[in-house]
Amino acid sequence: MPSPSLSGFALRVVVDIADLAATNNQNAVLTTYSLGSCLGVAIYDPVVKVGALLHAMLPDSSINQSKAAAQPAMFIDTGIPALFRAAYEFQAQKHRLRICVAGGAQIMDSTGFFNIGKRNYEAIMAIFQAHGLRIHAEQVGGLSSRSMYLNVATGEVRLKVSGQQEECILCPG
Amino acid sequence: MHSVPRLTVDDYLERATNLPPAPRILPQLLVLLNQPNTESGRLVELISLDSGLTASVLRLCNSAYFGNVLPAGDLQEAVTRLGFRQVYQLVAAISGAAALAPALPGYGIEAGGLWQHSVTAAIAAQTLARQLRENETLVFTATLLHDLGKVVLASELESVEPRIRQQLDHGEISLLEAELQMLGVQHADTGARLLVRWQFPESMVMAVRCHHHPSEAQPHERLAACVYIGNLIACLIGQSYGFYSLAWRHKTEALKILDLQPDDLSRLMIKTVEQFEVIQALFQTSASARDSSWNRI
Structure with a gap:
């Protein structure tokens, strides 16, 4: 559990699968559990102290456009723009954003037949490259599910890898 | 090189101190559900033999997710309102939870982790079975119990856990292969053997035994392939727990058996996530299972 801050107890805001959240509440820890082949994307503007988190x-x-219209966070190509727009609403600015x-x-797939984790990562890289954005820190791939936490007061991003006792710091903030 | 202990699956079953109680009623219910013209009275009669189970089923029927304005007063009413298959699903979930909800430190799985995985996989597989007009009840039950063998092997793995982790760290070996190296048996065979003892139908036994190699389940390879896909979907959407829970080798044969394309899997991921409420409602059965007399049979 995150430690209590001076202004009150930390507020764990859970972002479900196919969802996103943005906030400037300094007590909030944006949290998403169980990232399997899904990607968690945390963005943070350290000047205005605004954070946003996506679980795509x-x-x-294109596989289900009506679903994308109702729930853009389900897909990388619609979720990333929605994530950035959500942060901009709190006065975050693109050039200051730190992306994790x-x-x-x-799973172990030598055929690459349904390599959805890799395809998710390639999709996100294509969007970031097209917009001149760089990833500040990442931990992708592997054979374990992960949970991700963004502390809005500090910008620190932590990960908890399934089956491991300790959380690790992806970005110290 | 670690020498393989010369123990059989049956030896491990005899040694296991934490074996779950046999869900005796499930194989009988499966037979009933697969007979044409089964009367609901027979089903109600069978479930009613266990008063704790009956109470749990009624409590769940009347819970927020399944509940109606007027609560169901008895099982017959519950069956009338929810239907045979829904009541069976609750009974299966209550008995599955008793076995699968506890923590399994040998696999690095916390309490509820394997249960959440199993319920998610079962719902995904059932959705696929409905689409393909396979036997939904059988697919749901087999997928719900596909990792039962882990419950048996978990305590054996505790002592060798650091070595297994080390092997898996290199990413060259699957969890199934690591089990075989360390114990001489693996969880799919072990779970299947337990289901034989519990008198589940052969199709289900084969599907659980071959849930990582569905083509070997002939003539039940379609059932095994449904279990495989359910397991895969649960892992991809993050509902897999413990260390290196995705360390298993993909078999394209599962997709060939069912004639599925990659986009079909993406659609199934979406449909499974859409049923999150059902998954949560079934997940909650682990709380009911603890109260049920089932544990005391």
Whole structure:
């Protein structure tokens, strides 16, 4: 559990699968559990202290466009713009945003037949490259599910890898 | 090189001190559900033999997710309102939870972890079975219990856990292969053997035994492939727990058996996430299972 801050107890805001949240509440710890092949994307503006977190499941919304319209956070191609827009509403600015990415795990697949974790990561890289954005820190791939925590007061991003006791720091903030 | 202990699956079953109680009623219910023209009275009669189970089923029927304006007063009413299959699903979940909800430190799985995985996989597989007109009840039950063998092997793995982790760290070996190296047996065979003892139908036994190699389940390879896909979907959407829970080898044969394309899997991921409320409602059965007399049979 996060430690209590001076202004009150930390507020764990849970972002479900195929969802996103943005806030400037300095007590909030944006949290998403169980990133399997899904990608968790945390963005943070250290000047205005605004954080946003996305838990996207699939790379491309063309598979179900009505779903994408109702729930853009389900897909990378619609979720990333929605994530950035949500942060901009709190006066975050693109050039100041620190981007952290985690997840994209996969089972052992030598055929690459359904490599959804890898495809998710490729989709996100294509969008970031097209917009001149760079990932500040990442932990992607592997054979374990992960949970991700963004502390809005500090910008620190932590990960908890399934089956491991300790959380690790992806970005010290 | 670690020498393989010369123990069989049956030896491990005899040694296991934490074996779950046999869900005796499930195989009988499966037979009933697969007979044409089964009367609901027979089903109600069978479930009513266990008063604790009956109470748990009624409590769940009347819970927020399944509940109606007027609560169901008895099982017959519950069956009328929810239908046979829904009541069976609750009974299966209550008995599955008793076995699968506890923590399994040998696999690095916390309390509720394997249960959450099993319920998610079962719902995904059932959704696929409905689409493919396979036997939904059988697919749901087999997928719910596919990792039962882990419950048996978990305590054996505790002593060798650091070595298993070390092996898996290199990413060259699957969890199933690591089990075989360390114990001489693996969880799929072990779970299947337990289901034989519990008198589950052969199709289910084969599906659980071959849930990582569905083509070997002939003539039940379609059932085994449904279990495989349910397990895969649960892992991809993050509902897999413990260390290196995705360390298993993908078999494209599962998709070939069912004639599925990669996009079908993406759609199934979406449909499974849409049923999150059902998954949560079934997940909650682990609380009911603790109260049920089932544990005392």
